[in-house]
Amino acid sequence: MGAKRYSIFYILLCINLCSITILSAFNYFVFHDMNSKVYLESFIDYNKRVTNLAFRNIDKQIMESLVDIPQLYFSDARLNEPVLLPQKRSIIDSPKAITDLVGKLEEIRKVYPYVVSMDIYYEGTGTIVTGFNKIHFPLDEKEVNQYLPWYFEFEKMGADQYFFELSDGVYPSREPVLTYVKKIFGLKGRGQTIVAAFHISPGSFQEYIDESKGCFVLAAEDGRILYQSGSDKGRSQEVLDNLKGTSTWEEPGSGARSVKMKVSGEPVTVFSNAFTLTGLSYIYYMPDYAFLADYNVKSRIFLMNFGISILFNILVLAGISYLNCSVYHKRVLVVSKQAGITIGEDRRSFDSSLTVLTDTISGLNETVKSSEEVLQQNSLRSLILNRKSDQAYGTLFSGCPFSRVCCFIVYLKERDWESLPLTGVQSGYDSRSGCGSLFLTTMDKKEVVAVIVYDGDEEEKEEQIRAALSENFRQFVEMKGFVSGVPYELNQENLRKSYLSAKEAARYRFIYYDEPFLSWEKLKIPGRKSNGSHLKMFAAIEKDINNENILDFKYHMEALKVSFQTGNYGIDYCQSTLRDLVTLLYQTIQRHQLDMWVVYGYDIREYYKQLADIEAFCDWMNRLCEVLLTNIRQKKKPESEDLKARLEQIIEEQLEKDISLDYLSDCFSLRPDVLSRTFRQLMGKGYTEYIKEKKLNRALELISQDYSMKDIAYRLGYSSPQYFIKIFKETYGITPYQYKKRQDKKKEGESIL
Template sequence: MLKKWKHDRKSFHLSIVSMILWINLCGIIILTAFNYYVFQHKNGKAYQESFISYNQQVTNLAFKNIDQQIMQAVLELPQLYFSPIDQNRSLLLPQTESIADSSEHIMALSMEMQKLQKSYPYLSGIDIYYEAADTIITQFNHVHFPTDEDERDRYLPWYADYRRLDAQTDKDRIWTSGTLYPTNESAILYISRISRPGWGSDSIILCTAISPAVFSNYIDQSAGSLLITAGDGQILYGGNEWGDLSIPSPEDSPRVHETGDFIIFQSTSPSSGLNYYYAVDSTLFYRDYTAISHTFLVNFLLSLIFNVILLLVISYYNHSAYRSRVRVLSEKTGISMDDSERSFDGSLNLLEKEILNLHEAVDSSRGLVLQSGIRSALLSETSLPPEDALLPYLTRPLCQVILIDFPQADAETLPVEELQEDYPAGREGYDVLFAAVDKQKLAAVLIFENGLWENVIADFIQDMNGRWKDYRMVSGAISPTGQEGMRSSYQCAAEAARYQYIFTDQPFLSYDELHIPQRKNEGSHLKIFEAVRKDINSSNLLELKAHIEMLVTSFKTGHYTIDYCRSTLRDLVTLLYQVMQQNQLDTWMIFGYGIRTYYQKIENIDSFQTWCNMACEMILKNICQKRQSVDEDMRLKILHFVDEHLENDISLDLLADRLQIRPDNASRLFRQVMGTGYTEYIKTRKLKRAEELMAQGCSVKDTAEKLGYSSAQYFIKVFKENYGMTPHQYKKSRENEASVKTRQ
């Protein structure tokens, strides 16, 4: 009985596999409990804050979209459609003259309003009141000509309250709720006054009505309540839905406020000055968070159970496979079946197999080891002995590193290991070590004897020409063989490779021939920069391109450092950018990118010259267009001024005062815009007006007085100098011509 008990105890003895199984099982349980404790007690609050922060970011994005795409778009509407340019002439015409009798102008105005309606579909309507001509537009396309204030207030029910609000504030715009706008739905009104110097005290009053229904496209109002207030606290939208909820102070924005059972998100727009609030029921807000927490807990428990079951299954399978393998090996090697579980043969067999596999891996990775050793010798900053794989190649006294640049297509399929196999160690003449140091750059380390450099480099170039056609090479300095010499030659080659940017037509560059240490790190290109600026100001594109070509040629022939060349080109691009800034040109609007960063991506100086010529041509073209637009606007102002004061005092000082410039500048500007001198132009216009007055029956004396001449005799003298006859003779000749035409 005692022997049997001992045998059962012996069979019950735990194996190593069973011990590992129990240790892993206990480790999983302890680790799971620790992770659960950390998550629940340490990371729960962080996850909740992250959840709130995410919802705040989403809500702020909705606020930003509403503000930028709706509110700020309405803010920019006066500037876009009521600025004094030709495209806005139909919208501005009723302010300067009456269009009541012109169906053509009314139709043009209606078409422009229909375009506005299509461009701003979220607007309930647009009302425009032209104070100068008492013309009203309502609901985008209804044109009215009120005869009194009562009729005006009937068409514009908001106007009386606006006048009262406008008198109480000095702002140039007024936000108000939509109770004043006669539509079937509520609206947010934005009222602005548009004034120009030539309109006097009269202005254009623009009232835009924003439909709040469009807000649902940006924010879910079924899950929460949206509130929009003006900068002074006036509620523009959502006041009734908030009920007794207290509105947080805008000074605390943007933050999440817990108000009772609600969470309020808020933000203040720096552009429009509007305050946005969004209130969500706390229970509804945390519903997803609670559900996710519960789901995580359930998944956590299921994962724990699954891991335990999987561990048991895998452990049992591994244990069975281990015992079966040991039994088979024991039978092959003649070990007794009874001792197979305690035999080390199975472990030794596994170790032998891993050693063989490792040996095969080492043999297959010799090329990688060699590549790693070469890159370490070239790029390492510490002084380490070379790898053993490099020693068979380092048997000659001198070395030189060659950097080879390939096109992108060739570089992606470059067979470096196969190339190295064509140059085995100890070959006749010289040895070569290859390594890829960049995506498109291959380093070749030539190792040779004294006095054989010319033959070696010629033979190597000939060999490379037989392999590839489109490539460029740069050689470093000749150095003693060794890690320090290889690294020194590589650094020289890398420095010389930077000059490929300038010497675009040379397929082979040498560090020694470039004389980099003796190159100048400074120069005088300021005169060229001044010439470029003058060429731009004078719109002389040919001279501008010639000066840019002169700059590029000086870099190729002037022995300057590459850092100085790139710095000068950067200054040239900065000069072009400053010119665009001075002329109020936007690089993104003209080119579609920022020129100060784009030029850095250009591969070489020839491409830079081509790009720079194109950029200068675009800049000059836009500057000329802008100047023409400004001159045309100034010409219209001058014509309007002359027509208005032709029969009064029309001195140059009065024109300068109206244009708000100095008299001498006014004379120069007048000649530039009108193509003639101020005095000559006024004299011609007055004489033309004299013809009209005399044709209407005015006497010579009355005509002279109306046109501001000092006396009738002086008027007769001026008239005769220009027409070759007196006003009386001119009038008689016109009457005779008229009578002849009547008889015919």
């Protein structure tokens, strides 16, 4: 029998080992053959999207806004601005004009932090401004060249705007800069031209793209390299030459492309994109050994870990199987011998089951002892929450010698709340305070409920209880504060009433956030005002927003906070007032047609409910107002491109392809819901209705060109010819065949004439 058992054991072990080996091999080949290529394509596509996002951010946030500066600050609509004054007359004798001009330039510097310097040449009056705050009145061309070393080179080109390559760091700042020059024509004819140059720091590109791992190249529309960075930038010109003539280079605005090429015989991955508005091309390339390094390392690590896991599983399975077999036989022999049970030659015995039962009973005794603390905490929580309260009250307070009860809510830091030894705190209070007994349980996160039962109703005794509770907690953790409820005679209903009063008093921590101790009596909650009037303050706050006066807004927010703390208002009224204030800000956002999710990234009507106290609310409102005013100012800028024309062009080009709202959203870097609203505003109809109308117009052209209904339905993306015919008839009242017949008859009539 023994030999038979061992043979079965070894057979089962071999079966398990073979199963692990087969399953491991199957998993490996499935992953390697079916997922490896997909993962590599996903890896390349992910890097392409990340790099293109960096390109879009640099072009939109830096280069495009740079191109917009002349139109924004030197446009025909801003004739009375300080920056246009030197164009009309000399300001050498006008200190106020100089002060206003410098102030306006300082404002430009704050709005565009990446512009490290700025030069303006007012050709009509011969005035020069450099570095935001230096004004010069040159006497000859030599001095003009001294202050504006780029001017005469720009004049030779005869262009209206031009990007200069990265400077050598001598002028206009000690660091190398990229210069954009724009010639601005005035309103009063010749002699009133303004030439402005804006110098930007290439360091601002590093906020959007990592130049340490690959090489980043910025190229002008004529193919000049304006800026290049990275350890391998010596091959930038070769990469640029290879890209010329490709669709990426010839079709600006066609989207990001990833290209594999060889540069100096070495495989290189190139990501590129060109943008129509600025006329700039962006290139980022990395050698394949660097680009695929992470991918290759992860593949090798996977294979190594896979092999180790297979070996480990086999060893563990073999070891555990052998150990179980060996320990089983030895244990049966030892325990049976101690119990005086003779084991026969067949070595079968039930004593091992009795041993397990004995160990289980011993462990159960220890578990019951340790669970008494948890049982007490759960009973107190059930009593407070009115769940099985009769049974819980009997468990805790049966035979209690004390006559009064008071509930406290103690607030701790999260790490202290998780590690607080409730039993130690409770035992320490009972042994040291002499002020009754303490019962503890946890409720919400960072909150501990303390229930104290005691004798006497003197106010002095209650003060001693508070001091003892505070001192005892500080022996273990740092308290953030605690709140006291109303003391009552001890019974089941009064205990819950004391807790509810403490919970109500705790709501006022939102206003009195810096108070270490609050109580029902201290707050005088029943006598607090349930209504008030902050309409004048709301009107002032709304006026601050409309006037874009952030300082007064902050002042009024501080006044609102003080009025809550000193005005004896109820917490419900305070929270209602704050809700109305958030609603006021939301209405302002709606009035200016701003997309709240795009501007803030969340819904302000819900976000404010998460704020812990009035101080955090005021700080949040101040930041919110600053962002709102910034977006309102930006929205006032004139549109730099005709969005409607671009939409019509893309739809016309892609009509016979799979064009969707998501595709258009990617083209304009907008969320689909934002683009949908914008589309309806521009086109006067919804996206679906507009596409339907365009497709049917194209269908009329194809019918006139003798295309079959099947070909027309296929080209225009309809699911079937029958569905196309149905849509056509609903729109025009006749079928495509009837329309074709009418067209043919009309042609025959014209040919006869």
